Amino acid sequence: MGTMATVPMDVRTVAACRAIAAEIADDVQRYIDAHTSVGVERTILRAFGVDGVDDQGAPLVNVAVDRYQKAGLLDRGISYWLARALAAGMKDPQEAAERLAYGHEVDRGEGGLSPDQARALLAPHAALAMQRIDTAREAREALRARVKAGPTPHKYVIVATGNIYDDAVQARAAAHAGADIVAVIRATAQSLLDYVPHGATTEGYGGTFATQENFKIIRRATDQASEEYGRYIQQTNYSSGLCMAEIAWMAAVERLDMLLNDAMYGILFRDINMCRTFVDQYVSRRFIARAGIVINTGEDNYLTTADAVEKAHTVLTSQFINEAFALRAGLKEQQMGLGHAYEIDPWLEDSFLMEMAQAQLIRQIFPKHPIKWMPPTKHKTGDIFFAQVHDAMFSLVGITTNQSIELLGMFSEAIQNPLLMDRYLSLKKTRYVYTAAKHLGEEIQWKPDGRVAARATQVLREAHEQLVDVQRTTIWEAIGNGAFADVKRTRTGGKGYAGVVARAKDYVNPILGLLEKT
Amino acid sequence: MGTMATVPMDVRTVAACRAIAAEIADDVQRYIDAHTSVGVERTILRAFGVDGVDDQGAPLVNVAVDRYQKAGLLDRGISYWLARALAAGMKDPQEAAERLAYGHEVDRGEGGLSPDQARALLAPHAALAMQRIDTAREAREALRARVKAGPTPHKYVIVATGNIYDDAVQARAAAHAGADIVAVIRATAQSLLDYVPHGATTEGYGGTFATQENFKIIRRATDQASEEYGRYIQQTNYSSGLCMAEIAWMAAVERLDMLLNDAMYGILFRDINMCRTFVDQYVSRRFIARAGIVINTGEDNYLTTADAVEKAHTVLTSQFINEAFALRAGLKEQQMGLGHAYEIDPWLEDSFLMEMAQAQLIRQIFPKHPIKWMPPTKHKTGDIFFAQVHDAMFSLVGITTNQSIELLGMFSEAIQNPLLMDRYLSLKKTRYVYTAAKHLGEEIQWKPDGRVAARATQVLREAHEQLVDVQRTTIWEAIGNGAFADVKRTRTGGKGYAGVVARAKDYVNPILGLLEKT
């Protein structure tokens, strides 16, 4: 490969941005390390192998954790109580969890078992959890070594029929038409559910429920497609919402390749409480890190509510912060699919140049990161013929600046979840643009004193200024002031705050312990 | 305007190409200067003001010229015979022509009137012809000074309903949607007719007949549109086929802005005889030059029958030759809309880069020329959604390399003449691309050692080699060997050869005389 055209990038400013982001994240990390949440504790139970739902469909992990939370005992960690149940003779974590959930009385922790004893008792089970993750990871790596992925930018499409079996059909069709990555979009309401639905599902508005069984079904379909088309097809879902950590676990063991996972998306776009989100994202990422999954962050969404020209720098600011959080959760740069998007009003003069500037800047600032590049959505109308063109220009920027993961624009964006035909046509169009302009990025140079260079410089400068600001006020305040996406949230507002628990001094969580040692 | 990105262009090679093309054209010009044709002579009659058809629809100019040709008298020029009829008492050229056509006997030229006397007698009528052209030209210039044209690339669309009144509706609709230039495509069969149909027409396959009345009707519609939308709308038609010179005259006085007019198109694509074509194109261009009309040459067509990658240089070769012919007919560079096209198989790797190279090279070699840039046609299929994208990439090259006249691609290219909606959507798409990438050409530089540069260098080199070849064999032979468009034609083959006449020593043509003095 020749050298790609670059835009000016002041390395000192970039270093300064990273340093500030680190401080911003450290501040929050102190809070995270002192807290847990119902979501986190449920995840831990799942990792210990606890499964199943009651006759109302309530997952066992929810019943158990809620019970101990209500009893004010969650601050010691559900693991501690699980250990005690095991010590009391339960044959395995499943039976132990059932006792926590349905046992005659809540264990108030009288007598016996010190935290260290609990940890010792749980150690083999915790090791088993790690092994399940590692086995899945190795299986993925083996498959990817045998069946190679296509070249970047990877073509990422969504399926979203609501019915996992139809999704499987669509996923294979997408792979047939050239997709590299298939995401199953979640049902509209799921992220606000404080539990993970169970089993295969065939109904869902706006998408399909993320359940462990659904993960299996779709993974099977994409594995088959990988084998059949001789190209590794990546599978994606959403680790976000009130169950972000649980889904991370499920994805880890069901061998998903990617997860939408962002340190702040839930806060901004789902009005989920920030304390809850920060705690949950950390734990989810610890699992993700170990599983070798690539995250996709959600900065692209900012430009759907805020102006893409004026607020371009907020995307970069947030990427630095997301990166800092991710590093603290053990993620490698190669796992950080930082998000950005082509959302400038297409009718603005030189909008294409501004998009180039932003895409190239991000590419340079995050060179090892599998950057996630989102298509136009906000300015799409029902004019599908125009939308095709808009999306083509987007793909052209994608190939020119060598983005890593390209979500394909759909000409029916303003109308519906993509139909089979829409996805096919989008893939065809993208294949054309990638082929026809394959080496464009190597062929050109951006004029050093041109508009593109100036725009890139401006965005980096503004991001630096904003980072300084965020650090000064702390991120908690900054979000309160609408720093991102033009959305304002308060520290104790939003959904799920009640599910946050300060850890006791003798908090027990051997699984997190192992993950933190990874 | 900043400076546009350039490709390497060896100025000496370019100069050498021009010098060779001059010799190639000079060779043919000697032939031209010694010949006339029925088409030329009819044109001269029209320019003297002769008009009308008989009850069979046969134009008076045809009847008159054919009669004198059959009699073997055309070698002295129809003007000579016209002068004699005037000298014999006919009150004006119209009456004189009627006598030539329907008079009792053919005037065998016995006695009286020397060539010089004939010229003197015709002088005021010839002056009137010039005046009609000049008046139209001045009217155009006045209107264009008042109602300014839009920026380049000018957006050029075709209308082709077959019915001139529907065409007028479509033309105004196109102007409303942003078109700068409207062409009325000709009926499929017209170019092989050895006469120009008369009056307003409402039937035609594949297009609308070019008639003087139709020119008036459509000009009125586009003039109205110019006034209404405050943007000068250019009107175009076809000066090609067996009546290319007559149409040039009609266009000149009906104030058309452009004409499709090529020194070789008829030979290659209509199998019109080369002698005939060379003679006709010269005279047509003499009128065009005086009228201030811009020609559009047809090299783009070569790539519909020959491969656009392998035969790219033949386009350039032909442009040099067309330019040389045009110079000999008195055209200014600013009137030479040399044609080329985006016809590379879109699925070829880096096809977009090759198109860029060609477009930029042509732009540099012909900097003052209003280059005509044709959209993809050959590789269009009925997949209209894909075609939109293909056309968008074409428009992107157009704006990046600042082509002058851009024929807009139509997504229904493989299906039908464009519908109202197709044209609207194409204009919308083009407006978007031009706006979004307005300054792209100024923002980039092509790597001096890159693929684009190499391609441009190769095309120029190959064109030079081909020119050397053509000169060696003469163009008559070269066309026989399939030099252009992979089509082979012989010197005396093809349609219309019988209409070519060697000029006698005392050939009279005062109108051409005046045009040659312009």
Place this chain on the structure above:
Amino acid sequence: MHPTPPAKPLRAYGDREGDGMVQMSFVLQLTPGVRAREAAKRFSESHGLREPIVATMELCAEGYTYFVVYGHSKHSVDVSQIDVPEVRTEALTREEIEHRISTRLGRKIIVVGACTGSDAHTVGIDAILNYKGYAGDKGLESYKGFEAYNLGAQVENDQLLARARALDADAILVSQVITQRNCHKENGQALIEMAKKEGVRDDFVMLFGGPRVDHKLALELGFDAGFGPGTKPADVAGYLVEKLCGLEPPLPPASKPTAK
């Protein structure tokens, strides 16, 4: 453009009056071939297309083929039979609105808006209510005569109604963007029924909005008016003022054309 008013009934227009040209695309569960082409033709004919041209036929998934078809539709639509009244084109100016509120009503108009159910698309309701507004037109918050409460996204119907009652609001503004399987209709209707059950339906002017909403639909669901894509805050303000001042309010504007 044509000098004469449109002939009734109207046919589709390709490039000549009455040619009836329409374009269709669809997928059939067939493999490309002679038979698939014929199937596509017949399928098109059953829609009323004469002489359909199968412009493209491509395998788009194993066993599925994508078609583009053109044909002359025999159908027409009689516009004179359409009872939906045409839009009043002149909206009130900001000054007129403010003036009417202060002179005729003499108090602020209180509005409460939300994007309801599981729908989290706030951009539309924000555009109408928030200061920033939409396409250069400032939102209701920017008017002296309005007091606007924007409850944001994912608000349950009962919360919205409770809030409106608590604030003694004049109007309730509901936004619905997600429309899969008509959930927007269900959500909207459920709110109206709840209001009726609580006997407060007539205490509020109730407006419905979103990209798939039009006036007709809103009326069917029991709202007072519906607002579709391209609505500007001033349209809503104008409507509310006239409605609350007891005048005949202008109809909600048609969805705006989206061209640039």
Place this chain on the structure above:
Amino acid sequence: MHPTPPAKPLRAYGDREGDGMVQMSFVLQLTPGVRAREAAKRFSESHGLREPIVATMELCAEGYTYFVVYGHSKHSVDVSQIDVPEVRTEALTREEIEHRISTRLGRKIIVVGACTGSDAHTVGIDAILNYKGYAGDKGLESYKGFEAYNLGAQVENDQLLARARALDADAILVSQVITQRNCHKENGQALIEMAKKEGVRDDFVMLFGGPRVDHKLALELGFDAGFGPGTKPADVAGYLVEKLCGLEPPLPPASKPTAK
């Protein structure tokens, strides 16, 4: 892809079996507005679209509006009722063709081709006849067993027929690319009638080809076979060989899918 064979009758497929989703676009001579939107809906409904969504409505010329519509088509097509037989997929190889000609016929097959009437599109007939061929498949000229005469473009029917008679040709190949107002059909039919009148129709295998041609149409016009877009020279060669050797010739292949 689906394990089961397609249900008959077939409906359009959006993203779920049986959803019937189709897309349409068209222009109506109306100005965008409430009434135009309603007219577009009704127009769509008259084509059999249920719950049509007017996705876009834009002024595309003064007084004309462009619409994109999606809707659930109620129509279906019964593939089992389609009598057009499916293609024989394996074409003969070049070697097989040459072999059969030399062994069974023992002489060259003489073909004469042209693009007729005012049609000047030679690329198609050139692709079939000339050495260069099409998409990597060499034309009939390249076969030892064929003697191919390509008369080029704009050839009148009587010239073509005269030439075929003079050459004592086995087959006449007609290409028609321009199809406006069905002139290809008229031209084709006129040639057949001329041949019949001259009593020579059965002296030749007569083939019809072009982007809008299919086997069915060619038969209707009186040709022996029709060849559409994507035809390769070998398809034609194979057909001619089998036909002239008195075997049941393979059907012309379906128009090829155009995807890459």
